[in-house]
Amino acid sequence: MWGIRLIYNSEISLSRQIFLSFMERILTGEIKQGEALPSTRELAKGLGVSRNTVCEAYDMLWTEGYIVSRQGAPSRVANGLHIKHKKAESPKDKKREQAQVLWDFKTGQPDLTHFPWQLWSQIMREAACELPIRELEYSGPKGYEPLCEEIAQWLFRSRSMEVSPEDIFITSGATQAIRLLVEILHKDGQPFALENPSHPGIRTVITDKGYPLLWMPVDGQGADISILKDKEISAVYVTPSHQFPLGGILPARRRAMLLSLAIEKNFYVIEDDYDSEFRYSGAPISPIYSMDSSHVIYVGTFSKTMFPALRLGFAVIPKPLQGKWKHYRNYMDVQNPVFEQAALAKFLQKRKMDKHVQHMRRIYGEKRNILLSSIEHTFGPSAHPWGDDSGLHVALQFPGMEFGYQFVRDCRETGIRVSPLPRYCLTQTEHTDKLLMGYGHLNHIQIQEGIRVLHQLIKFNNPQV
Amino acid sequence: MWGIRLIYNSEISLSRQIFLSFMERILTGEIKQGEALPSTRELAKGLGVSRNTVCEAYDMLWTEGYIVSRQGAPSRVANGLHIKHKKAESPKDKKREQAQVLWDFKTGQPDLTHFPWQLWSQIMREAACELPIRELEYSGPKGYEPLCEEIAQWLFRSRSMEVSPEDIFITSGATQAIRLLVEILHKDGQPFALENPSHPGIRTVITDKGYPLLWMPVDGQGADISILKDKEISAVYVTPSHQFPLGGILPARRRAMLLSLAIEKNFYVIEDDYDSEFRYSGAPISPIYSMDSSHVIYVGTFSKTMFPALRLGFAVIPKPLQGKWKHYRNYMDVQNPVFEQAALAKFLQKRKMDKHVQHMRRIYGEKRNILLSSIEHTFGPSAHPWGDDSGLHVALQFPGMEFGYQFVRDCRETGIRVSPLPRYCLTQTEHTDKLLMGYGHLNHIQIQEGIRVLHQLIKFNNPQV
Numbered sequence: 001m002w003g004i005r006l007i008y009n010s011e012i013s014l015s016r017q018i019f020l021s022f023m024e025r026i027l028t029g030e031i032k033q034g035e036a037l038p039s040t041r042e043l044a045k046g047l048g049v050s051r052n053t054v055c056e057a058y059d060m061l062w063t064e065g066y067i068v069s070r071q072g073a074p075s076r077v078a079n080g081l082h083i084k085h086k087k088a089e090s091p092k093d094k095k096r097e098q099a100q101v102l103w104d105f106k107t108g109q110p111d112l113t114h115f116p117w118q119l120w121s122q123i124m125r126e127a128a129c130e131l132p133i134r135e136l137e138y139s140g141p142k143g144y145e146p147l148c149e150e151i152a153q154w155l156f157r158s159r160s161m162e163v164s165p166e167d168i169f170i171t172s173g174a175t176q177a178i179r180l181l182v183e184i185l186h187k188d189g190q191p192f193a194l195e196n197p198s199h200p201g202i203r204t205v206i207t208d209k210g211y212p213l214l215w216m217p218v219d220g221q222g223a224d225i226s227i228l229k230d231k232e233i234s235a236v237y238v239t240p241s242h243q244f245p246l247g248g249i250l251p252a253r254r255r256a257m258l259l260s261l262a263i264e265k266n267f268y269v270i271e272d273d274y275d276s277e278f279r280y281s282g283a284p285i286s287p288i289y290s291m292d293s294s295h296v297i298y299v300g301t302f303s304k305t306m307f308p309a310l311r312l313g314f315a316v317i318p319k320p321l322q323g324k325w326k327h328y329r330n331y332m333d334v335q336n337p338v339f340e341q342a343a344l345a346k347f348l349q350k351r352k353m354d355k356h357v358q359h360m361r362r363i364y365g366e367k368r369n370i371l372l373s374s375i376e377h378t379f380g381p382s383a384h385p386w387g388d389d390s391g392l393h394v395a396l397q398f399p400g401m402e403f404g405y406q407f408v409r410d411c412r413e414t415g416i417r418v419s420p421l422p423r424y425c426l427t428q429t430e431h432t433d434k435l436l437m438g439y440g441h442l443n444h445i446q447i448q449e450g451i452r453v454l455h456q457l458i459k460f461n462n463p464q465v
Numbered sequence: 466m467w468g469i470r471l472i473y474n475s476e477i478s479l480s481r482q483i484f485l486s487f488m489e490r491i492l493t494g495e496i497k498q499g500e501a502l503p504s505t506r507e508l509a510k511g512l513g514v515s516r517n518t519v520c521e522a523y524d525m526l527w528t529e530g531y532i533v534s535r536q537g538a539p540s541r542v543a544n545g546l547h548i549k550h551k552k553a554e555s556p557k558d559k560k561r562e563q564a565q566v567l568w569d570f571k572t573g574q575p576d577l578t579h580f581p582w583q584l585w586s587q588i589m590r591e592a593a594c595e596l597p598i599r600e601l602e603y604s605g606p607k608g609y610e611p612l613c614e615e616i617a618q619w620l621f622r623s624r625s626m627e628v629s630p631e632d633i634f635i636t637s638g639a640t641q642a643i644r645l646l647v648e649i650l651h652k653d654g655q656p657f658a659l660e661n662p663s664h665p666g667i668r669t670v671i672t673d674k675g676y677p678l679l680w681m682p683v684d685g686q687g688a689d690i691s692i693l694k695d696k697e698i699s700a701v702y703v704t705p706s707h708q709f710p711l712g713g714i715l716p717a718r719r720r721a722m723l724l725s726l727a728i729e730k731n732f733y734v735i736e737d738d739y740d741s742e743f744r745y746s747g748a749p750i751s752p753i754y755s756m757d758s759s760h761v762i763y764v765g766t767f768s769k770t771m772f773p774a775l776r777l778g779f780a781v782i783p784k785p786l787q788g789k790w791k792h793y794r795n796y797m798d799v800q801n802p803v804f805e806q807a808a809l810a811k812f813l814q815k816r817k818m819d820k821h822v823q824h825m826r827r828i829y830g831e832k833r834n835i836l837l838s839s840i841e842h843t844f845g846p847s848a849h850p851w852g853d854d855s856g857l858h859v860a861l862q863f864p865g866m867e868f869g870y871q872f873v874r875d876c877r878e879t880g881i882r883v884s885p886l887p888r889y890c891l892t893q894t895e896h897t898d899k900l901l902m903g904y905g906h907l908n909h910i911q912i913q914e915g916i917r918v919l920h921q922l923i924k925f926n927n928p929q930v
Contacts, residue, residue: 020755063750065716081717283484310802332641334640
């Protein structure tokens, strides 16, 4: 009957099936404008459904303007409904077979097997039960107030930072903080200053918006600040406590110069403190923020101390920028969901974070020792680790060697993933003798075996190793 | 001793207190470059602490480059550390006394008192316990796969839409979806077409980026599409099932014209289906997406059906745009947190959503009836509601009257919040006889009382009412 096929055990009602069937054929032009539809009685009989079902379908067609009807006359198809179809092409599937990664030295991955999941689910549940209903409405772009307070105390306990909870803004991880700051701090025609090398993600956030970059060369101690002396910049992004990826600590003199320039030229310093919780020798490095908070925006994340899918980070925003921050966050995604915020506040308040970080520092410290002794034992003086005092990765230098894309492919085919450092550089011709290796998520055997396999691969081209 | 005051029961260690004290005074220039620090023995004695404590503090000063030391010689302050301070000014506090809002007819607020919180906390906990660890790492910008599958089925059950889970991308609410789409769809110099009136937030997302706008006038049936005929545009944003804020249903003929133009001129239609779950008379309106999915991006949200602080929405993205979407999302905030996604997937899978939406439709339907009968009873023929067939708000027209800012202020002082429609318009001179009133979150008494108070205020200037 009119090409309508009804499915009786469908989750879509019979009347809607009739509606959809007519709609489809009106749009394709199969049923033409002005054409009369069968009467409801006739169609009901033909389809073997109640007349009521057909009336409902015709009501839908009428409400949405597919048919016009006048008292007494049959319903007719409205004008101008035929769409000449043109299908969009799908991009080709680019997947190809790859060897399994057995030793994955990728960076930025914490070890999640030691996280107290049982406790966390318990705290999530408690937090969910205790939340007042007003917190489940829109609560604005600043973040859950008790979490801001707990973070302020955590920064005091762990980093000796004195921060007012009023200045702490919750974000979906550090990425979002940096993304927002790039929008807020951009000044027409003035570049953002970045360390070279640095994380490619930061660069992409800036270049995606078409903003220019200014590169600061990095040595064993971090960025060379003096390059900023005669420049006008939008802002500068630095990783002063553990330069990513080379691992240097920016010395006080460079910090002081950076702050003096920031004050003199009125730009802001974005301080990304991405993994300072895990320092294995000596006391924690103080953030630049503690030296002068007026021109520093401190960005922290819980992706490494907790886990990445938590999507919680924060930024300490100077008062003059807070209005703009709120505006941009509001029109980006409004705010973070509230449950993780409430649970993390509880986790901090019960001092579970302190315990967990202390526990993980010991575990990562052991992994680091295994890694360094494996390197020492396997490569001897051919390899030199950079930035191994803290964090979850090292940069490994092999003086006199060069690692190109062919080497990475060879590694990948053998089941090992490492990143050559040029990927993080302005040009692909710098730091060609270094590999970046994340080890935090690997177990002792994976680390030892990975280094052994890496040695074989390197030895193949460099028999002297 | 050297102006250092130690606090013994602080959470900051004594050695760090000594470090911070020196750091502060070196940076302010109080202790000058080249100046010798006291010997560790001398300072330990003076402060009454162990020598070890002082050595630790000096180690920190040395590691961070505040002092230089040579074997045998005293530690001296490094050069170039003095920062000439300049404090940033804080913006003035603009808070002022306002009367309490007793009858708040703001829009976009669901009623959260009927949400099954107990069940939700239970499901959150279950979801948290069951999540495999790999889901707690970075899992990419698409979204939690089981949630995409459940949303596909939910769209089929509730909207008769046939969508592949592959094309569903999870977002932090509809705002983020629109924000991303504006970046992805922008073509140089070509405007985004918007309904006039429309939600000011959408406009702001576009104008914040400096992109131009093209306005489509709206009548009782939704947007006038014909204006797009001779224009080149980046994309068009529409609310076809329940025009925001006027409430019209875009008729099939205009939909067909929109799709024909989209195909011919190769632009995308952003379909925001923000509250179609709550329709009180007749069957649900079909989305434009069901007419032709190649040029339509369907955007949905759970802020109204669930609650705003959940921050979960989604977009159905055509294949040719998926690569760009992933890129931009990756550098915006990477992904949503996983717990809400896992819990919502379970909530959908157990059909709790179906039950909850059905329950709320009845509750909102009752509120709508109370509102409409209060309006009818209080204002009689002086007031005419628009778009009351679905959603959580109505536009209320008072033919011949005009509502300016003074009226809003008078309302606010009496404890009532309403939005005059010109706020949603291109110019402030259109729809001046209409007020927008959200009622979903109010109880019956608040609705009745609110209308009564509104009547008094309107009567004051318009005695004929």
